[in-house]
Amino acid sequence: MLSDKEREEIEAEMARYPHKRAMVPEALRIVQTHRGWISDESVRDVAELMGMSAEEIDTIASSYNMIFRRPVGRHVILFCDNVSCWIMRSDAVRDHLVKRLAAGPGETTKDGRYTVLPSACLGDCHHAPVMMVDDEMHGNLTPEKIDRILERYT
Ligand code: FES
Known part of the structure; x- marks a missing residue:
């Protein structure tokens, strides 16, 4: 589940983007800043918040080498x-x-x-x-x- 702070930050950014798809990397970056990486659960939570499918979010996440889909070091x-x-x-x-x-x-x-x-x-x-x-x-x-x-x- 996204924290209140993560949700707040993503929603604030969403207001600035005319197309939600363009906002996905930023939403994932916000979650990654708080958690260090993007789990399957985080993908589902971001998808739900943005009204998109988890598959769509995962596809976008996988195309960015700065979005980490597995735990990483410090x-x-x-x-x-x-x-x-x-x-x-x-x-x-x-x-x-x-x-x-x-x-x-x-x-x-x-x-x-x-x-x-x-x-x-x-x-x-x-x-x-x-x-x-x-x-x-x-x-x-x-x-x-x-x-x-x-x-x-x-
Ligand atoms: S090939 Fe461009 S930075 Fe290495």
């Missing part, structure tokens, strides 16, 4: 897995990240600190290889830089 690392980053040897940096965290793509570290997810182009190709931790972009990655970045998030 910090989410989106590691760019696209062509400009490949050219700049992102594979070596990703291998270091995976080794350092002992968590591969789609996995969460044992301490629940990080979840690593592969991502389509993050839009910062001129700083390739690139990753994003929560809302913060990190570019020109090297194994040494990865080590320093990981120390910053608790």
Whole structure:
């Protein structure tokens, strides 16, 4: 069940959108901000509030890589897995990240600190290889830089 605060925030946003379908990502973002991820129950609750089917909400949720349909760690690392980053040897940096965290793509570290997810182009190709931790972009990655970045998030 959505909390009063979640419901309030979604309804306030709904008033700003002429088409409810366009509002779905924002509604899901609101719920995810409160809960960390979007469960099947949350999909059904958002669908009910917005007068849409759960299948419609789920389809939209699944098309956004920033909407998490499974529990994630305290910090989410989106590691760019696209062509400009490949050219700049992102594979070596990703291998270091995976080794350092002992968590591969789609996995969460044992301490629940990080979840690593592969991502389509993050839009910062001129700083390739690139990753994003929560809302913060990190570019020109090297194994040494990865080590320093990981120390910053608790
Ligand atoms: S290909 Fe990696 S940021 Fe664009």
